[in-house]
């Protein structure tokens with residue numbers, strides 16, 4: 453963590469409503485990155501099992517209800533419930549969130565909707581992804597009219613402790629959500645599909661999965677470290693007249709068209725969620 457990030461985050465208390473896939477991952481990531489001590493990360497959820505696991509793994513403070521947690525007057529509140537239940541949470545806590553810096557990670561729910569529901573709050577939207585749990589995530593950030601530059605900088609510093617964190621326009625955040633927010637599932641599907649193809653070709657399932665995982669990690673590390681263009685990397689694997697060329701001839705059109713269709717579908721669903 454840089455000195456600027458330390459200055460922005462020092463002394464902050466972050467409260468997270470919802471300890472599911474993302475809320476739990478953010479809570480764990482913040483403590484494990486050293487961004488905040490466990491006692492400055494507050495988490496609430498309906499499910500006591502999820503809270504107990506988080507308290508044990510990350511030493512965060514847990515609360516059975518959001519009302520009890522918000523009574524602690526945290527400076528930053530992360531809304532990590534599903535978009536479909538967010539309206540009820542906003543309605544319940546509009547007064548409690550007066551003066552707070554509120555971060556919504558809900559897909560599709562717009563700044564306009566959030567700010568209309570929370571007239572006293574400073575609102576920032578973030579679209580993170582699941583690898584924030586291992587601090588290799590990626591998060592898009594966009595501030596509402598209610599948030600100042602310092603608020604956006606604070607939220608960026610918070611999510612920068614969990615991986616890449618970039619400030620962008622709200623329409624770009626929605627596009628980032630459809631590509632990067634969903635991408636952990638796209639990549640996991642690739643691992644599963646290749647594993648199944650390996651089993652079909654005669655490999656043991658455990659060997660195939662372990663070796664595909666190791667390879668995905670190696671490719672990601674190489675591309676990130678070198679900045680090499682992915683097509684140049686592909687060329688280094690593709691021996692002229694060899695097996696990869698034959699395979700890519702089949703895979704590339706289906707995969708590219710599939711990615712375009714997948715992102716279009718995610719964007720269409722984002723627009724539906726925005727309409728409520």
Ligand SMILES: NC(=O)C1=CN([C@@H]2O[C@H](COP(=O)(O)OP(=O)(O)OC[C@H]3O[C@@H](n4cnc5c(N)ncnc54)[C@H](OP(=O)(O)O)[C@@H]3O)[C@@H](O)[C@H]2O)C=CC1
Pocket residue numbers: 469470471472473474475496497498499502517518531532533534535537541557558559579580581582633
């Ligand atoms: N999963 C992901 O990879 C990503 C998710 N997001 C966004 O993150 C948000 C959460 O998604 P995700 O983590 O997948 O969902 P989950 O369902 O895994 O987590 C939400 C959690 O919040 C709990 N909850 C619901 N209402 C309340 C409440 N009033 N008070 C306290 N806890 C409550 C739920 O409990 P219960 O199940 O009992 O209702 C659940 O445990 C969504 O808005 C989504 O758009 C953004 C980027 C990536």
Ligand SMILES: O=C(O)[C@@H]1CCC=N1
Pocket residue numbers: 559629633634
């Ligand atoms: O599936 C979803 O709606 C969330 C948003 C991005 C990833 N998961």
